[in-house]
Amino acid sequence: MGGLNIIDRMAGHATLILGVLIALSGGVMVSVGMTLQKKSHMVKPKKKSSVFVTPLWWIGSASLGIGELLNFVAFAFAPASLLTPLGGWSVAIAGLLAIKILGERPTRMKMIGLALCICGTMMVFAVFPMQHLGDGVVMTAVELHTRFFKRGVFRYLIGQLVLIGLGILLDQVSDLGKKSSMLYLATCSCSEGLSVIAAKTGSIFLRDSVREWSTAHLSYFVVVVIVLAVTLPLQIVFINKAMAEFGNTEVVPRHYVLFTLFTILGAQVVFKEFDSDKANPIGLVFAIMTTTAGVHLVASEDEQAKTAGNELDSELPA
Template sequence: MISMIVGEVANFAAYAFAPALLVTPLGALSIIFSAILAHFILKERLHIFGVLGCALCMVGSTTIVLHAPHERVIHSVKEVWQLATEPGFLIYMCIVVVVVCILIFYCAPRYGTTYLVIYVGICSLTGSITVMSVKAVSIAMKLTLEGNNQFIYFQTWFFTIIVIGCCLLQINYLNKALDTFNTAVVSPIYYVMFTSFTIFASIIMFKEWDTQDASQIATETAFNNGD
């Protein structure tokens, strides 16, 4: 538990210095190692397709990292708020909220114990919003430590509340997924879905593809879809 807390704190700090498109694939690799350790320690059998899936995830993450865009320079949490309230990201958030509500209130009670994608889908969709809020809070903390206090703005506290709420929701449904299904199956599927939705949300909010050429975008898209 202590090592997990240390790792998450370090992961949190990384969002202040690098784009989510770079941090998320690297941070989520812990899920792949969880699947491998579950095979050896918990004796949950990892089939050949599971091994192949983990390998493809690692290759895809490496490729995405190699073609990651440069970090966008942000001078205030108000800039993040402006990006988060643009029409494109607001539409994405509305879609996520509607889909998550349908999964929680309709699908989960009926099919949650049968279909893994329901619990994992809730975690992954919510996670994409969590990461965007985490990046905002981490930037606010970074700027505050540099002498530019960002906690005087309500936007910082709003993002903080979103982070806490989304994290609690994710933990709840991820535990349900791990309780119901094989860890070696949950981990890779969660990794792929979480990374995909986070990259998609980051592209919409921070417009990280604006600074890249067509070949870089095509490579990232191809390997992410390959995962």
């Protein structure tokens, strides 16, 4: 029995490492895609045409799509509460690519911010050893099906829908969104939390369907598609509203924190990813705060560079 436990533990470690590597690769592809898309907007085509028909834009779009697909697949092998805080890795890669490809100036504060993002990502690994994780790491489709009918899980999902609906209502009938970014960002992050739950659910059922297909899996795939079709556009709408009303310095760090918190909470409620007796919440919070500080520095430097560029353009003669 002891030998079997050791083998199972090694298999669990291998699965976890595979999920993390897939997620890190996805983060690199997403960063490359976004950088190439921005580069396509900076490069003026020889003929008067849209950037959407340039090869650079299409390469960037393909890279972005592959990256998002890899992130989706990663949820089948590693806990969402581990993968989500790794967003700091994408910020660091995007910042380095912006310096190399887009020609952005590597200021001291920006480099410190990128270093903090990388340190925060490494700290996430440090507080997530395998023995601190619960059953959610290796949850099967059958176990997940049972979890969805638990009263606490059902109430949580309904509560999330109510919060999203309340955010949409307040946006329509009040001007709270213009006074504070929290309304837009909370609604966006809540929608993203549901998207992560849907993506992980779909990836688990897809993984188990490869082993053994069941017609019951089809109904879950339909629900996953519907949830993603609703929540993804909501995220785009509300994050754009926040960016339109407030600067990067305020929006980007707050969005990272709220998105991470909603994802970790949902991962624990739905997938039971933590063993609460052994988890290290203080270490996780410190890792997230370190990454948030890095994201804030990078965002503030980008905001200052953008402002300086606009002032320079306004001083040039027409």
